[in-house]
Structures are given as structure tokens and as C-alpha cells.
Amino acid sequence: MSGSGSLDLPAGRPRQDRQAVTRRPVLGRTVPSRALLPWAAGPAWFIAALVTWRWPDADDFPDTNQLAALFLAAGLGLTAAAALRRLSARAPWAIALGLGFTAWEIAQAKLLWLPRPFFGTPQDLLDVFLTDWKRLGDSLLHSLGLLAVGYGIGAALGVAIGVGLGRSLRFRYWVRPLIRLIGPLPPVALLPLAFVLIPSGRLASEALLALAACFPTTILTWSGVAAVDPAYYDVARTMGARNRFLVLRVALPAAMPQIFVGLFMGLGVSFATLVVAEMLGVKSGLGFYMQWAQGWAAYPNMYAALLVMSLMCTGLVTLLFKVRDRVLSWQKDGLKW
């Protein structure tokens, strides 16, 4: 060790270190092998529009011309997207969808291969959205409201209970047996009881949804908190951290990857519980709408409700993953939803 403070950092070192910063490969942005593919998307939908418009329907179906106009609009939109070079990766899907609608239109609206009313035509589906959008939208809002309250409470409760189980021996002693007894029970099994015990059907459903979201969140939060490297606590403690900091700023962020798995699983169970609750008890929501549509043999309405429900569920899962990607941006690699 010679010299005064001049040995500090040999010039070669930082360069070697810089190579340690790995670059993430950019996924999902493949270069289109054929630049012409996007231009085929518009025509695929023009074909759908033409078939719908010019080929006479096999029966008296509603809204055939409106459907043709819709296909035409989609074709124009996709052509514009191709011109603006915004379509490269999604072009194959856009083409396949256009051809799929054409096939469906021919098979059912023009040739009527499958028995009505169980199998509808594209224009039947469109008609439901055009005539009954208000009730569908209302049902969607009811379902979303129920989910937001039930899932929100359940998820928050699950994280809190999970942290308690992971950090406190006394809490674990008293709560663990209860979790083991109630947790694995499918929430829908409690539905009849809940509707008897809780006078408001809405409140009963919210409670069940909370229960549905709570169990997976609890278990995975617990497992995440229990797996936190004890050295993380030591580092904070040596700087004088108290329990509050250790829970909120060490245990929780360290357990976050696991917590999100729990939140995702809880969301799935919540969806199932929601539909059953709406079919059996609550007199609103998408589940109720479907039940009603089936009762009146209004199958297109049922398909429409199913489509809306699927969009709602996938939208909520997407939202959860967006939040997760933001919160867990520090992770080396994540799953792409």
C-alpha cells in the first residue's frame, strides 16, 4: 500500500464493472418477415363486409347491413393502421379474425348449418349490443362494483393477515388454525349460509368475495414474508430500524413477488365466486343477466354477456399485471401477460 490517497480506483476497473450491467433483450417486437402482411388485414375484413352485405341471409336476421358497415369500418381502420405502420406484429391476428368472421357469417347467417337458437349469427350478437347495451353496461358496472369492494377488502385483509402470520408468533398461534379450517373451503359453499345470515344479498356477496380473495393472498404473503432473508432485517436493524420499518419497508417489498401471485390467484377465485353469487342471490350483474337470458332462451344475449364478462376478467387481470410490472420493475425478468 504505497502513495497517499492516489491509489483509489485504477482506471481499468469501472470499465470492467460496466460490462456487468446486462441489457434486457426486447421481447415481443419481432421484425415483420413480410412487410406486405399488414396490407392484407384490411382486405380480409372487406371480404367479410362484402359477404355480409351481398350474400342474402338464410333467415330474417336483424342488423345485417349494420354488421356489414362495422366490418367495412374495421377494414378501413386496419388499412389506415397498415399505412401508418402500426400493425406489424398484430397483422396475422387481424387477418385471421377477419377471415374467421367471414367463415362464421357464411356458416350460420348464410347457410344456417347449426341449429338456432342455441347458435347465433354475428348479427344476432351485434343486435344484442345495439338494443340491450344499457342493461349490459349496467350489469357490468354492478359486477365491477361488487368485485371492487369484495376483492379490495379481501386482498388488503390477506396481505395484513399474511404479514401477521409471518412476523408474529402469537398471531400465528391463534389465526393459523382458523385459516386452515376456513381457507381451503370453496367460498361458494358458504353461499347459502351467507344469504341466510346476512340480510342484504349484496353485502353477503361482498363478504364471500372478500373471503375468496383473502385466502390465497394470505398464504402467499405469509410464505413471502417467511422467506425474507434474515440478513435484510439485520442490515436495517444495525442502522436502528424499528419493527414498523422492518414490516413496511423490508418484509413487504421483499415479499412482493409472492404477494402478487397470491393477488392473482385470489382474483381468479373472486371471478368464480362473483358469477355464482350473481346467479344465485344478487339480482344484478353479468351473472344474473346470463341466468336471465338463459331462462328466456335468449342465447345471443347470453353470448353477449359472456363476451363482456370475459373482457372484464381479462381487463382486470391485465390491470393487476400492469401494477405488478410497475411495483416489481426491479426484478430481473418477469412474466409477460
Added chain:
Amino acid sequence: MVTTPTRTAHPLGLELDHIDHGYMIGGAFTPVLDDISLTIAPGEFVALLGPSGCGKSTLLRLIAGLEPPHGGTILAEGTPITGPGPDRIVMFQDPTLYPWRTVRGNVALGHDIAGRKDPASVDAAIELVGLKSFERAWPHQLSGGMAQRAALARALVNDPRVLILDEPLGKLDSLTRLTMQTELHRLWRDRGFTAIMVTHDVEEALLLATRIIVFSPRPARIIGDLPIDLPPHRHRDDPRLLDLRKNILVQLGHSADW
């Protein structure tokens, strides 16, 4: 490379008085520390040498206040240590950076715990360890040496009166290790804190320390206490260091021939 930081106001002196400690391992009590008494003067750089697993790291945990000793007392300036505190910061063998915080966020940890806002001192610490261009990187993007330097900055931000070093360079490659030894030594000289370092590396101890304590195998007892009466700027090939090295190796039970 950077402006010399201010010296630590008061390096802490420590007094270990008849420390006993042990753990329950597999249902049986295993003594780890046996009657350790040691007085460390403010500003000393003490290296703790001993066979692997003898209990040196345990002693550091006790000094840090992470655990209370089973027997005996540890006094800091005459006051018993009852728990951890930001005047005694530990630097561990692993960097243990929080993966969910950036380098800068990790360095600022002590400030966050204390509820203090002092970005200037965070800047200074990051610059001191040469990580300015990496302050927004995530820990998984750092090499081992960079991560350990970030951990050093995280310790220094607290302006510790004692820096407790638990084999902090043990897992680094030999070149990075040489650089870090130089940096550590410079920091200790510039800032004047008390340093207590566990190491397995006799040469490292000889280069950095003003005093070397040699421990027996577990349960650890002090079997040697050597003041290193050499100037602060030492050279690895100094014949006096080689003599001391032989001496210590003999104390640790190795023949001096090799």
C-alpha cells in the same frame, strides 16, 4: 479523486468485559465465545483473526447489538450496549443490498430509517465509492465488487463511530479485493472512525490493522494480541510484515515453513 470527507466527530471506544456466548444447535448448547475481554481504543483498526467458524462473527453481532451476550457486558464509552444503533454500523460478508431499491435507494437506507433527508451526503457517499454513474442501477445489475462498494457507501452515510466489518472482502476476486483494501484503509485514515474487522486473510489484517487479535478454535478465546507498530502506508513485501505473518500463522496452528 473526491474531496476529503469530514472526519468522524468522535470515534467510539469499546470495552468488552468477560463476554460469554453460545447457541442451541440441534438441541445441545454450543459455547461460541469464552470469556472474551478486550478494550478497543477510539480510532483503532482492530483485525480479528481466527480459524473458520470460531465465533468471530458472533462477537461482531454482539458489538453491533444485534444480539445480547449471555454473559458479560459490552460498554461503549462506559455505557452498556443494549441494542443496535446507527453509531455502530455493520458491513456484512454479502452486500445484502435490497433488490427492490436502486443503488442510491440502498445507500440512503440509513437516512430513511432515521427519517432524515440529506441527499448531499448520499451523493457524497456514492461518489466516494465510485458508483456515481450507477446510482440508478438495480443491485442485480452490479458486479460483486460494485455491490460491496455500494454496501460500503450505505454504511458510511450513517457516519458511524465504529465500522464493524464482517469479512466484507471475503467473497471478492483478488484484484477487486486489493482495490477495496486500499479504499477501506484510506476511508479509515480520512474519517478516523474505529474499525473492527473479521478476516481470514492474515495479509489483509497486517496491511490494514493497527492491532490484531488472534482467536482459538471454538469456543473462541483470545490467544494473541499484537499491536502492529508500522507506519500507515505499508507495503505488502515489507520484511517486518512477513515476520509478523509467520508469527501469526504459528499462533493459528500452522507451521511457518510454507
